[in-house]
Amino acid sequence: MANIKAFRAIRQRTDDSSVERDLQAWLEPGLNYGGDLKPYLLTFKRLLKDGFYLKEEGPAIYVYENHSSSGIQRGVWALTNVQDSTDGMIVLHEQTLPEHEDKIKAYREYIGLEGEPVLLTYYPQQEINNLMESVVSSQQPERIVQAETAHLLWKVNEASSIAAFQRSFASLKNVYLADGHHRLAAAAHLKSDEQQWISSLYISTDQLRIREFNRLVIPASIINKEELFELIYRYFHVSAIPYNRAYQPDQQHRLGMCFHGEWYQLDLRPDLSALAQETDALILQEYVLQPFFGIADPRTDDRLHNFSPDGGWEKLLQELRHQVSSIAFTLFPMTVEQLTRHAGKQKPLPPKSTWIEPKIPYGLLMYCSLQKEHNGITL
Template identity: 30%
Template structure:
């Protein structure tokens, strides 16, 4: 079945044989509201092999790190997501050989029985626990039509080179191996339903990875429960928000567009792999900056210039995290400084109020000559998961000259910016913990 026939009346009776998600899809597309999701037949590992298969997202580690992580483990999903590790050293990671090797390795994992294809479409519940804090999301297939129409909201620009990499990976493997992390405003009925399933069913996967993060997954394989999940999203969730995975989402949409597939059909190609979390369970970490030089200024001149827009206080050698909004901490010449933005250095609009914008406009651009942080080679970014020690190490080594630590963006700020149709400055948010690749793959 490829979708609702065009000649068929819009209203669908309960006696029709259409899957529930197609009924809700038809209703939603007619009304142009609410989120469209559906269950899918995941390609997933045998339970005993889940920990061996699970891999960190492809874009959070380099080829050398992936090779070390996969050493001696033929079941590691890095052989698919970072397949250059199985080719001669120095191979261009964007070459055709790398994508072909990924497809070969994915097929081998299926042929060996390490991975198997779910017999029926299911939803999946994915719980992560890190440092005692847990978050639980729904793994599903989200509509590319929703992405195109802005029901799935974005807050970052994407780069064509990164899109092309994922396009080539998807089209060669015929699979979406990277999960897109979405968020939504809490729906109590959904929270209750998901919690009830967790309490009354055994998980299929339950392990703690080497980094101490635990991963637990349940399969929702009862049609009535799946239908209720679909209905609740159709009725209660007007929008979802991309938290992490803008390039994965954009690439899936471009693959669909290039295929010529009817967007109104239920083809797998019209959906992409997502895990959707309620906003109340999410935490955003800081995303910090390092700069190679002071743009020709002496330390004394640079500090003096900062006082036009900030109160500047030297606070010693111990690591200093910002304690509130509009406070930035800076590490320069073995000393930490508190920089508090003066009134008038920022606006009240959703973008202008962000600390990353204050830093960009009043320090990076104004004094350090970094106008486009996406392309300038003098700046680097460090996710808060690495801690302030990483900033200190790289400045003290002489690799960088100055570091800036930022107060984290809130989930509500992210929602406000996405709702306004604006985008955040690059590298504004860092989400932890990360979903693992390989546990649930969406075949197209």
């Protein structure tokens, strides 16, 4: 089940049908910040005081839709009770990085601004589809365009309609966290002090798109090729890539590897039937990265680097050119079925196992979890 409620969104005040691109840099520090959050709070307060951003007059749930070259995705945007995660109603699939989690917790505790939602997924339910379709067909959406993607919003603010959505989501049997593990974990740490709600976009599994993260290992010492390949041969058939092209796998249980500038294709051996049920990210971690490189905790080991599909491919190739001793592993995207099946096992995947879309522009709908007054401004 999912316990949801409406919220008073903080919105950009503008006639332009776009989202301010620099907003996140103004309001959120990078992960390497020195710990002083006061400048970000002052900026947030100034944007509210000067009227550049305003709180909606009343609480609402939103139907959200995006249109891009990859297709259309539709979901429901609301607040989720963080207690759902603690009670096991939200199933997680990925480990978190402690340092990231601590910094997000500090930000949430001091400022509390959520510029984008966590992404939750569920198996398609006809009643929720019908509710969304009823909203979409009865009113005109607000349309915001960013980076060649159109983001559409329909506001649901009638009490009876909000209650209908709440009943439908309360009847869900399983809800899976698709994206936002660090943010949800940070909120869960604070719920002992007061009840926590978190901005959430719910999207059914048939609407999700999953892409891959690739891995790069920068070893602390020289790697013996024969020893590495001896281990890899235990689990994979290895073949050289024709013309030594940079290789991206084209199916599950097939990996790419670049060692000292040479590209190889790694195919999971068919006789290893037990491993065939696992995800490629987990196989790589447990059977290669940990036993050979000693990367026991991929959350904290600074020899391991992850590259997203959002511009990460070129960065990976650049690192391979600059770090001649580095070793790359490229993966095929996980399926939605693999994600939910693995989450059901209660065995988290390594961090950065999935890049999941939709990605929501920062600031499209914001929520402040701190309902406190600062210098006459209620956050």
